[in-house]
Amino acid sequence: DGGITQSPKYLFRKEGQNVTLSCEQNLNHDAMYWYRQDPGQGLRLIYYSQIVNDFQKGDIAEGYSVSREKKESFPLTVTSAQKNPTAFYLCASSGSGRGGTGELFFGEGSRLTVL
Amino acid sequence: SQQGEEDPQALSIQEGENATMNCSYKTSINNLQWYRQNSGRGLVHLILIRSNEREKHSGRLRVTLDTSKKSSSLLITASRAADTASYFCATALYTGGFKTIFGAGTRLFVKA
Numbered sequence: 001d002g003g004i005t006q007s008p009k010y011l012f013r014k015e016g017q018n019v020t021l022s023c024e025q026n027l028n029h030d031a032m033y034w035y036r037q038d039p040g041q042g043l044r045l046i047y048y049s050q051i052v053n054d055f056q057k058g059d060i061a062e063g064y065s066v067s068r069e070k071k072e073s074f075p076l077t078v079t080s081a082q083k084n085p086t087a088f089y090l091c092a093s094s095g096s097g098r099g100g101t102g103e104l105f106f107g108e109g110s111r112l113t114v115l
Numbered sequence: 116s117q118q119g120e121e122d123p124q125a126l127s128i129q130e131g132e133n134a135t136m137n138c139s140y141k142t143s144i145n146n147l148q149w150y151r152q153n154s155g156r157g158l159v160h161l162i163l164i165r166s167n168e169r170e171k172h173s174g175r176l177r178v179t180l181d182t183s184k185k186s187s188s189l190l191i192t193a194s195r196a197a198d199t200a201s202y203f204c205a206t207a208l209y210t211g212g213f214k215t216i217f218g219a220g221t222r223l224f225v226k227a
Contacts, residue, residue, distance in 0.1 A: 030212075031212055031213065041220075042217045042218050043158075044217075045214070045215075048212075050212030088155075090157055094215075101146055101148075101163055102145070102146065102207035102209070102213030102215050103148060103160050103163060104148075104150075104160065104205075104215055105160070107157050108157045109155070109156065109157050111155075
């Protein structure tokens with residue numbers, strides 16, 4: 001089935017450690033996104049990528065890093081510089097181009113807890 | 116930054132009643148979308164309305180858009196307990212690629 005796969009679903013990290021969240025899609029979408037969601041809140045954009053080997057900062061990029069070496073993959077690293085990393089992280093993709101709509105397809109999320 | 120405000124933050128209704136959620140936004144848009152999120156899950160796209168449209172229907176969903184007031188509303192008719200979820204509006208703007216920004220959401224509780 002086509003879709004977006006995020007892993008791991010749950011992750012625990014000690015303070016000071018970097019952690020990488022995986023996001024893979026087989027929808028042949030050009031654009032991929034990472035959002036952060038805090039309890040009872042909406043989604044905030046961390047990073048997005050419209051094409052392979054290119055990405056842009058969203059509204060809350062500090063303390064995060066990404067790469068886009070393959071069309072299918074857009075991993076997010078939460079670094080030790082992120083002061084409050086405990087959150088629910090959502091990856092999404094969409095078909096890009098002017099004829100598209102920006103409709104997003106989401107993975108099931110990764111819940112990161114810093115101990 | 117969040118794109119705008121959603122109102123109400125939470126809504127509790129009886130099964131069979133209609134639910135109306137409102138969304139305001141601040142910038143130009145190409146389209147506005149509504150998503151649903153069950154607790155602890157990813158978001159699912161419900162319906163999209165383009166900036167040159169005023170109203171759209173899909174099953175029990177009705178969306179309106181007023182670009183002069185920068186606002187939208189989502190109406191769910193004849194609600195069911197299974198409609199219990201959080202609902203988010205999101206605005207999309209094309210600037211060489213789409214950037215989609217979400218509101219804070221409305222939590223809907225439908226009592227059986």
